[in-house]
Amino acid sequence: MIDILQFRLRYGQQTVAFPDGPPRFPERFRGRPVVDPARCPDGCRACADACPTEAILDPGEARMRVDLGRCLFCADCVEACPPGAIRYGHDHRLAARSRDDLLVSRDEPLLAAALDEEARRLFGRSLRLRQVSAAGCNGCEAELNATGNIQFDLSRFGIQFVASPRHADGIVVTGPVSENMRAALLATYEAVPPPRIVVAVGACAISGGPFRGSPVVHDGAAGALGGIPVDLFVPGCPPHPITVLDGLLRLLGRLDGDEARRVAR
Amino acid sequence: MTEPLHERRAGAPAILETWNGEAVDVRAVPVLPVARFRAVILEVLREGGRLAAFFGRPVDGRVVVTAALADDPEGKLGLLSTVVDGAYPALSSEAPQAQGFERELAEQYGVVPEGHPWLKPLRFEPPHREVRDPFGRSDPAATIPGEYPFYRVEGEEVHEVAVGPVHAGIIEPGHFRFQCHGEEVFHLEIVLGYQHRGAERMLAGGPDRRSLVVAESIAGDTSVGHGLAYVKALESLSGVAAPARAMALRGVALELERLANHVGDIGALANDVGFLPTASYCGALRADFLNALAEICGNRFGRSLLVHGGVRFDLSSDSALALAARLRESWGQVKGAAGLFFESPSVRARLEETGRVSRETALEIGLVGPAARASGVDRDVRRDHAFGIYRFAHVPVVTADSGDVFSRAWIRFLESDRSVAFAVSQLENLPDGDVRAPPARLAPDRLVVSLVEGWRGEIAHVAVTDRDGRFARYKVKDPSFHNWLGLALALRDGQISDFPLCNKSFNLSYAGHDL
Numbered sequence: 118m119i120d121i122l123q124f125r126l127r128y129g130q131q132t133v134a135f136p137d138g139p140p141r142f143p144e145r146f147r148g149r150p151v152v153d154p155a156r157c158p159d160g161c162r163a164c165a166d167a168c169p170t171e172a173i174l175d176p177g178e179a180r181m182r183v184d185l186g187r188c189l190f191c192a193d194c195v196e197a198c199p200p201g202a203i204r205y206g207h208d209h210r211l212a213a214r215s216r217d218d219l220l221v222s223r224d225e226p227l228l229a230a231a232l233d234e235e236a237r238r239l240f241g242r243s244l245r246l247r248q249v250s251a252a253g254c255n256g257c258e259a260e261l262n263a264t265g266n267i268q269f270d271l272s273r274f275g276i277q278f279v280a281s282p283r284h285a286d287g288i289v290v291t292g293p294v295s296e297n298m299r300a301a302l303l304a305t306y307e308a309v310p311p312p313r314i315v316v317a318v319g320a321c322a323i324s325g326g327p328f329r330g331s332p333v334v335h336d337g338a339a340g341a342l343g344g345i346p347v348d349l350f351v352p353g354c355p356p357h358p359i360t361v362l363d364g365l366l367r368l369l370g371r372l373d374g375d376e377a378r379r380v381a382r
Numbered sequence: 383m384t385e386p387l388h389e390r391r392a393g394a395p396a397i398l399e400t401w402n403g404e405a406v407d408v409r410a411v412p413v414l415p416v417a418r419f420r421a422v423i424l425e426v427l428r429e430g431g432r433l434a435a436f437f438g439r440p441v442d443g444r445v446v447v448t449a450a451l452a453d454d455p456e457g458k459l460g461l462l463s464t465v466v467d468g469a470y471p472a473l474s475s476e477a478p479q480a481q482g483f484e485r486e487l488a489e490q491y492g493v494v495p496e497g498h499p500w501l502k503p504l505r506f507e508p509p510h511r512e513v514r515d516p517f518g519r520s521d522p523a524a525t526i527p528g529e530y531p532f533y534r535v536e537g538e539e540v541h542e543v544a545v546g547p548v549h550a551g552i553i554e555p556g557h558f559r560f561q562c563h564g565e566e567v568f569h570l571e572i573v574l575g576y577q578h579r580g581a582e583r584m585l586a587g588g589p590d591r592r593s594l595v596v597a598e599s600i601a602g603d604t605s606v607g608h609g610l611a612y613v614k615a616l617e618s619l620s621g622v623a624a625p626a627r628a629m630a631l632r633g634v635a636l637e638l639e640r641l642a643n644h645v646g647d648i649g650a651l652a653n654d655v656g657f658l659p660t661a662s663y664c665g666a667l668r669a670d671f672l673n674a675l676a677e678i679c680g681n682r683f684g685r686s687l688l689v690h691g692g693v694r695f696d697l698s699s700d701s702a703l704a705l706a707a708r709l710r711e712s713w714g715q716v717k718g719a720a721g722l723f724f725e726s727p728s729v730r731a732r733l734e735e736t737g738r739v740s741r742e743t744a745l746e747i748g749l750v751g752p753a754a755r756a757s758g759v760d761r762d763v764r765r766d767h768a769f770g771i772y773r774f775a776h777v778p779v780v781t782a783d784s785g786d787v788f789s790r791a792w793i794r795f796l797e798s799d800r801s802v803a804f805a806v807s808q809l810e811n812l813p814d815g816d817v818r819a820p821p822a823r824l825a826p827d828r829l830v831v832s833l834v835e836g837w838r839g840e841i842a843h844v845a846v847t848d849r850d851g852r853f854a855r856y857k858v859k860d861p862s863f864h865n866w867l868g869l870a871l872a873l874r875d876g877q878i879s880d881f882p883l884c885n886k887s888f889n890l891s892y893a894g895h896d897l
Contacts, residue, residue, distance in 0.1 A: 120725075121659045124718050131666050143673060145680035145695065169592045189595055191686045192694060205680075248552040252577045254893045255554055256602025256683055262552045266665040280550035295896075297506050297526055298555055298576045301547045327595040331580040333508065354595075354685065355602065 131267045133359070136372055140209055140359045147190045147205035151224045154181045156202035167197035170320070170329060174220065185211055185219040185227070185352040186323035212351045212364025216339070219323070219350055229349060229363075231370030232314075239312065240286050241369050243275045246316070247285035247309060251302045251341065252334060253292030256355040257319035261289065269358045276365055282306075287314030287348070293321040293334035294341035302341060314348040314368075318361060323350050396422045397451070397460040402767035405618040405830040408846055411448065411461045419449075419464035420473060426451050426460065427477045432748055432761075434459065435831060435842045436483035438491045439855035440511055441465075445491045450831045450844060454766040459831055472498040479748030482863055488516040502531060505575035505896045510583070535561035535568050543878060547576045554892035562878055570873040570881075572866050577896035585856035589616060589690075589824070597843075598685050601860055601894035606632075606639040606675075606684040607836030608858070608894075611843040614769060615832035616690045619847060620822040624770070626813035628692030633771035634808050635675060635684050635693075637801040640837035642671035643889075644752075644794040644801075645716050650886045651791050652723050655732045663719035670712035674705055692818035699812065706809035713802040720795050733788035737872035737884035740785055749868045750861045751839020753888055756793045757785035763835035777804045787880075790887040824851040836861060838891065860894025 133140065142148070157177040165176040172187035173194060183203070194203050212229040213219050221227055231237060250258050264271040265278060279285050282305045294302060306315070317338040320326035325336030335341035351364040366372045396418065398411050414422065427433065435450040444465050451460040464470075472495030473480040484495040485504040492513025495501065503517055506526060515522040534542070540563050547555035555576040561569040584596050597612035598605040610632055617624060624632070649664025672682035679687035679695045687693050697705065723729055739749070744757035754761055762779040764772040780796040782789035824847050832843045839861030848854040869888045873881060 121722055124659065124663070124722060127718070128663060128715065143676045143680065145678075146676060147680045167591060169595045189685070190681070191595060192680070193591070193686075196694070249548055250552070250554045250577075252579050252893065252896075253554065254599045254602030255891065256599070256605070258552050258554060259603055260682075263665075263669065266669070267662050268666050268669060278552055282548075292577070293579060295576060295578050297578050297896075298547065300526060301555060301576065305548050321599075327592060327599045328579045328581075328584065331584055333578055333580040354599075354681075355683070357682070 132270050132273075133268050135359055135362065136366060142207055142209065142357070146207060146357075147192070149185070149206050149208040149211055149221065149227060150183045150188065150203060151206045152181050152183060152203050152222060154179050154202060156200040157181070158200065163197040164194035164203050167193040169193060170324070170327065173203070180222065182220040182222045184324070185213070185221055186216060186350060187320060187326075187329070188352060189320055189326065189354040191354070209357055209360045210363050211353060211356065211360050212349055212367060214349060216323070216347075216350065219352060229367040232348070232368055236312065236314075237370050240314070241371070244287070244365070244369060245277050245279045245285045246287055246289050247282040247305060248278050248289045248291070249302050249305050251290055251292040251298040251322075251338075252295035252328075253319065253321060257291040257321070260355045260358050260361065261291070261318065263358045264361050269362060271362065274366060274371065282308035283310070285309050285313070287316060289316045289318055290322045290338040291318050293325040293328040293331070293337055296333050296335065299335060299341050306342065306345065315342065315345060316349045316351065316365070317347050318351045318356060320352060320354045323352060326354060397426075397462050400459050400461055400831065401457060402459065402763070402769050402831065402833045403614055403618045405825065405828040406461065408827050408829040411463050411829060413446070413463045413465060416464050416466060416470045419447075419462060420471060422462060423449055423451065423473060424476055427479070431460075433477075433479055433483060434833065434840065435844050435857060435859055436480060436487070437844065437855070437857040438487050438493060439846060440491070445493055447487065447493070448829075448844070450842065452767070454761050457767055459767070461829070461831070466493050469494040469496050471496055474498045478746050479864070482867070492516050500533070503575065505578045507575070507578050507580070530573055532559055533561070533569055533571050539563060540568070556892050558881070560873070560878055560881070565877045565879065567873045567876050567878050570870045572870050574866065574892060574895050577893045579893070579897065581897040582856055582858055585858070586853050588853050588856070594688070595685075600858055600897065601862075601891040602683060603643055604639065604836045604838065604841070604860070604891065604894065606635045606687070607834050607841050608843075608860070609684070609688040610636060611832045611834040611841045613688045613690050614834065615830050615843050615845040616821070616824065618830040618832065619824040619828050619845060619851075620690070621825065622691050622819050622822050624692045625816045625819055627696070627815050628817040629771040630808045630812050631678065631693045631697065631817060632688065633775070634805045635678065635687055636834070636836075637805040638671050638675050639684055640801050641798050641805070642668050642675070643837045644798045645671060647794055647886065647889050648720050648723065648791060650889070651733075651787070651883065652729075654882050654886050655729055657723055657726065657729050660719050660723035664716065667712060667716050667719060670708070674709060677701070677705055689818065690821040692816070694818070696817045697809075697812070702809045702812050706806045709802055709806055709809070713799070716798070724792065724795065730788065732883070733791060734784070734786055736787040736880050737876055737887060738784065738786045739868055739872050741783070743871055744785065744868065747867050747871070748864045749839075750864050751835070751837070752793045752797060753790060753865050753868050754839065755779070755781045756789035758783040763833045763840050767833050769834065771808065775804065775808065777801065787883055787887040826851045838862060838889070839865065858897055860891050862890040862892075862895045865890050866895060
């Protein structure tokens with residue numbers, strides 16, 4: 118017991134400063150991509166040709182966008198673009214409420230809007246989620262697990278992952294949703310009492326990720342759930358735990374726009 | 383048709399000798415009659431050899447089955463093939479370690495291993511060619527995992543417990559069915575396949591711009607391990623050698639991945655026995671190793687680090703030294719946190735004698751990685767089939783002998799200690815030079831077996847190129863492929879309440895198995 122207390126004292130406080138202070142990332146961390154079509158050589162589409170998941174739309178044109186729902190945040194496009202028309206920033210805020218919002222251009226921040234007032238009244242101070250891995254590779258699952266550890270400590274915001282869908286206010290889907298997992302995903306969703314939310318975490322759950330187009334997957338939660346709306350998309354491969362926290366807190370209306378100024382560069 | 387499907391001349395060797403990462407002419411792999419093929423494999427296995435890979439591929443409407451046998455003490459691999467039509471006498475009836483491979487072969491190509499002790503679907507994937515269902519299902523396409531001929535124990539007071547596919551925690555899906563008598567488990571059957579994404583079929587026809595990210599996503603907690611097996615295969619097939627500095631950085635990344643997972647597992651085991659200090663601390667300390675990977679390549683799981691020809695990111699000597707110092711410090715913290723756990727008598731009492739897998743069983747079913755070493759089986763690809771930096775710098779292999787949950791936990795701690803020492807010494811002595819060699823086209827009609835010791839054990843990728851230098855077949859084997867059966871056997875005669883603990887002590891990949 119004394120050893121445990123001694124260790125505890127030496128080890129100290131581990132919880133990250135976020136969201137009250139700026140989150141810290143390694144220098145090479147790849148956050149939201151930034152595009153500057155003005156730098157594109159005429160007719161060049163090298164970034165799009167290098168992208169493993171066809172995430173770059175209209176390369177070389179003024180309306181060039183990156184689909185964060187497909188983006189794996191790998192470095193293939195950046196490497197293919199010596200003029201620096203596409204690069205990664207450090208902005209961890211990637212979550213969005215609609216699939217269209219995930220198409221980002223230039224250097225515009227992406228801030229997920231909050232749920233409506235009634236939903237915020239219900240879930241704002243206590244949100245219980247049931248996680249369903251539907252052919253996730255264990256990358257997103259690992260980062261979701263990490264949101265609950267003593268560093269990111271999701272429970273300090275009243276958000277918790279629970280063991281039964283009956284106890285949950287919504288589901289968090291990871292993976293491209295394999296055909297073999299579709300029925301179990303639907304059954305889990307049905308077991309959550311309404312009103313309920315759906316959160317898709319990771320490129321796979323949003324678009325199929327690296328497995329998009331495979332005949333045995335459904336290219337993500339929206340495709341598999343057939344008409345059931347997804348309330349929050351959290352891009353990444355996998356998303357950093359801070360990105361997940363940011364998305365959930367914004368969904369609950371617990372981060373305001375002012376927080377934008379505190380993003381570390 | 384690119385290879386002879388006839389019997390070779392008398393006196394020709396039955397096995398083509400090769401080693402980890404050597405690309406051989408696919409036409410040089412002996413094609414034996416089925417009976418001879420089977421007899422040679424069984425003899426090698428009886429003498430202590432091991433099946434590292436065993437897979438089919440279609441050639442002109444028939445199925446060529448290739449076995450990659452591993453001779454660990456000699457550091458050699460042996461290749462041999464046969465051609466099967468419809469059915470052949472199973473290996474599994476005499477060599478249990480072949481059971482998963484033969485179920486896979488049946489599922490992918492409709493080839494029936496006759497006499498297989500219990501032929502069942504492996505991962506419920508659609509067949510790779512038009513076949514009659516080898517499992518006799520009326521509508522194979524409609525079958526999802528769970529609709530399955532479970533082993534059943536009958537009798538008064540015998541009851542069945544079914545768990546999954548959706549589990550209580552944030553865990554990948556799988557179905558577990560226990561045959562119990564009171565608390566005692568007579569039998570555990572594990573049904574997987576929920577995670578099947580078609581990874582092998584996406585890799586076939588490549589390499590293309592998607593291939594590397596698919597390889598990195600075979601098991602997301604083993605991105606470096608599978609990614610390395612993949613780029614290593616590419617380099618062997620194209621004759622490109624990664625520079626020394628890249629090899630060292632790859633070794634550092636592979637050990638960081640091992641450290642993150644082993645430290646996380648010690649924390650998870652602590653959580654399962656309710657020893658919360660270690661659960662909390664190791665859960666957080668795991669992040670030190672993930673963040674170290676992110677320092678190198680920007681991603682906590684090491685994604686985007688590896689490329690055909692080397693690594694994408696270099697470290698300055700200052701940042702390499704700083705990283706080494708941080709690793710030393712983190713390991714000091716882990717030693718403290720894990721020490722609390724291993725020194726606690728109540729923890730040891732709970733872990734010892736729980737979920738025992740004997741050495742004989744481990745050998746028989748072909749366990750790999752820490753699970754094998756915890757049962758006293760001395761095998762590690764980093765030493766036995768050394769690749770990359772491990773040919774120049776050695777990581778001592780640790781074994782334990784009790785084969786229980788305690789051994790599987792303790793092995794992780796001891797291995798981590800050696801991994802830290804290795805990673806630190808590599809970072810402090812990085813070779814000079816580039817980290818990347820220019821990639822080249824893959825040679826046609828080649829076969830390569832690419833082995834890597836991932837944190838769960840032996841990862842085996844086998845790539846076969848066609849006459850245009852594209853993948854005619856890309857076979858992936860995650861260590862979990864062997865070890866899931868080890869978990870099932872660990873539960874035999876144990877208590878059902880031991881399951882979470884046993885499961886964590888193996889911590890296997892569902893996605894890696896289901897592909």
